[in-house]
Amino acid sequence: MAMALHYVGGRLVLAGTRGSGTVGEDVTRNVLAIPGLPHRIDADRLEVRGEVYMPLSNFRKVQDEFANPRNLTAGTLKQKEGDRERLKLLAFAAWELVDEDFETDAERFARLDALGIPTVETRIVPRQGLEAAISEWSERRDELDMEIDGIVVRANRIAEHLRLGNTEHHPRWAVAFKFQGESGQTHVEDVLWSVSRNGTITPVALVSPITLSGATISRASLANLSRFEELGLRRGSLVEVTRRGGVIPYVERVLDEGDGPRFEPPDHCPSCGGPVERRRIREAEFLVCANPESCTVARMRDLEHFARVLDMKGFGPKTLERMMDAGLISTPEDFFRLRRADLAALERLGEKSAENLLSEVERNREIPLAKFLEALGLPHVGPKYARILAERFGTLEALRKARPEDLLAIEGISEIIANAVVEGLAERSERIDGLLRHVRVLPHRERKRSSDGPLAGKSFVFTGTLSRMTREEAQAAVRELGGETPSGVSRKLSYLVVGAEHRPSSKLRKAQALVEQGAPLQIVDEDTFYRLLDEARRAGS
Numbered sequence: 352m353a354m355a356l357h358y359v360g361g362r363l364v365l366a367g368t369r370g371s372g373t374v375g376e377d378v379t380r381n382v383l384a385i386p387g388l389p390h391r392i393d394a395d396r397l398e399v400r401g402e403v404y405m406p407l408s409n410f411r412k413v414q415d416e417f418a419n420p421r422n423l424t425a426g427t428l429k430q431k432e433g434d435r436e437r438l439k440l441l442a443f444a445a446w447e448l449v450d451e452d453f454e455t456d457a458e459r460f461a462r463l464d465a466l467g468i469p470t471v472e473t474r475i476v477p478r479q480g481l482e483a484a485i486s487e488w489s490e491r492r493d494e495l496d497m498e499i500d501g502i503v504v505r506a507n508r509i510a511e512h513l514r515l516g517n518t519e520h521h522p523r524w525a526v527a528f529k530f531q532g533e534s535g536q537t538h539v540e541d542v543l544w545s546v547s548r549n550g551t552i553t554p555v556a557l558v559s560p561i562t563l564s565g566a567t568i569s570r571a572s573l574a575n576l577s578r579f580e581e582l583g584l585r586r587g588s589l590v591e592v593t594r595r596g597g598v599i600p601y602v603e604r605v606l607d608e609g610d611g612p613r614f615e616p617p618d619h620c621p622s623c624g625g626p627v628e629r630r631r632i633r634e635a636e637f638l639v640c641a642n643p644e645s646c647t648v649a650r651m652r653d654l655e656h657f658a659r660v661l662d663m664k665g666f667g668p669k670t671l672e673r674m675m676d677a678g679l680i681s682t683p684e685d686f687f688r689l690r691r692a693d694l695a696a697l698e699r700l701g702e703k704s705a706e707n708l709l710s711e712v713e714r715n716r717e718i719p720l721a722k723f724l725e726a727l728g729l730p731h732v733g734p735k736y737a738r739i740l741a742e743r744f745g746t747l748e749a750l751r752k753a754r755p756e757d758l759l760a761i762e763g764i765s766e767i768i769a770n771a772v773v774e775g776l777a778e779r780s781e782r783i784d785g786l787l788r789h790v791r792v793l794p795h796r797e798r799k800r801s802s803d804g805p806l807a808g809k810s811f812v813f814t815g816t817l818s819r820m821t822r823e824e825a826q827a828a829v830r831e832l833g834g835e836t837p838s839g840v841s842r843k844l845s846y847l848v849v850g851a852e853h854r855p856s857s858k859l860r861k862a863q864a865l866v867e868q869g870a871p872l873q874i875v876d877e878d879t880f881y882r883l884l885d886e887a888r889r890a891g892s
């Protein structure tokens with residue numbers, strides 16, 4: 352946003368937007384809060400012209416309510432009660448200094464530098480190097496921390512300014528070059544609803560990748576709910592996508608609606624599953640999560656859990672946070688929607704690590720049922736119950752059809768767990784369906800039926816620490832031989848194995864009580880357990 356700053360007696364006394372004629376106390380007070388702009392300079396009377404803008408790195412922190420940095424900058428500057436936090440996100444860059452005489456433009460910019468006033472990036476190039484410089488800048492635009500839609504070429508020598516003079520509207524010694532190739536046509540593949548940290552739910556179109564101004568575009572902003580409803584997108588709609596001012600792609604209009612299914616806004620928060628509200632902010636309606644604080648916490652927990660269970664390396668809390676802030680990830684499904692072009696836009700993420708993240712995602716296009724269940728974050732379902740459920744039901748489809756009583760029939764599954772699993776799966780049905788569009792859940796591999804092995808009909812529970820193997824290894828060995836490893840001590844149990852290192856445990860007390868009541872259960876030490884294993888192995892071979 353163009354701005355003129357007036358310094359009188361060395362002090363910044365007045366700031367006004369140029370063109371629109373907005374001058375006044377509010378704008379001046381707001382401009383004074385912009386970081387990096389000197390309030391006092393070593394000069395008596397000066398007018399500095401330049402641009403107030405929001406660096407893209409700052410815009411990404413607050414972007415959800417605004418279509419682009421320009422709107423946000425204008426809105427922030429003009430507010431009556433200046434929001435100081437938001438003003439701190441703005442920056443100023445000068446491109447003109449009047450009231451002083453110079454031989455060349457280079458001197459003018461050097462003077463601005465000396466006064467401590469930030470300037471736009473400039474470069475002196477010979478006339479014959481002009482074309483190369485313009486195309487170089489055009490290629491660099493994605494790396495800049497501001498949106499630019501072109502560059503201005505000015506004559507360096509002031510004598511040339513005087514010689515060339517002005518037309519009625521603009522000087523002949525300065526020419527603006529607008530970058531080309533900013534819009535293109537593509538198809539809408541999907542719409543995702545990105546939930547920001549403050550709870551705003553923004554629609555984003557996933558489009559068939561196209562190249563605009565040298566960059567590959569695979570997602571485009573739909574701004575807000577009003578805009579989304581106005582566009583009326585369907586799966587497969589042909590749309591025009593524009594890179595507004597260069598960086599943030601935007602769905603401009605629908606060219607051919609097509610006859611695919613129409614996209615609808617979610618009736619609950621895609622991130623936390625909680626209620627959503629429509630909220631009017633200025634001229635547009637937005638969809639917001641009704642409980643943004645618990646939503647963010649829940650989302651981070653879900654995403655971290657999902658990445659950890661599937662051992663997707665590189666998706667640590669910091670990276671996830673940045674992806675959330677960039678609107679790339681709100682639900683586990685979004686992991687599988689990441690594309691190279693999305694990660695390229697993330698700051699401080701090298702090409703190599705982007706590549707690694709994508710291959711971690713690719714590695715998980717096929718997920719064993721037990722892992723999938725664990726990754727869903729169902730209450731009470733850690734690795735152990737996930738495995739039990741996978742073994743028992745074999746496929747995700749079968750488990751999703753199960754009733755609580757079907758689960759209760761499994762040894763070691765309590766009523767609380769049975770209900771939690773059935774309810775948890777129902778609550779997550781949308782999330783599961785979403786994931787199934789991107790991944791294949793592998794059925795649990797057929798195991799030998801337990802009645803086949805030498806330990807068939809025998810069950811083992813462990814307490815304390817085993818000295819020669821981990822508890823998981825011991826349980827696996829038992830199951831390998833056809834035995835069972837229920838989670839708790841019951842009347843039906845065959846053996847309680849007490850590890851070499853143990854403290855009085857509730858399992859041990861319960862087993863002792865059962866033995867006293869005449870249960871056939873045996874309490875054995877570690878060595879006895881290994882002997883039983885050896886005997887079973889010999890019998891089985």
Ligand SMILES: [Zn+2]
Nearest residue numbers: 620623640646
């Ligand atoms: Zn939410």
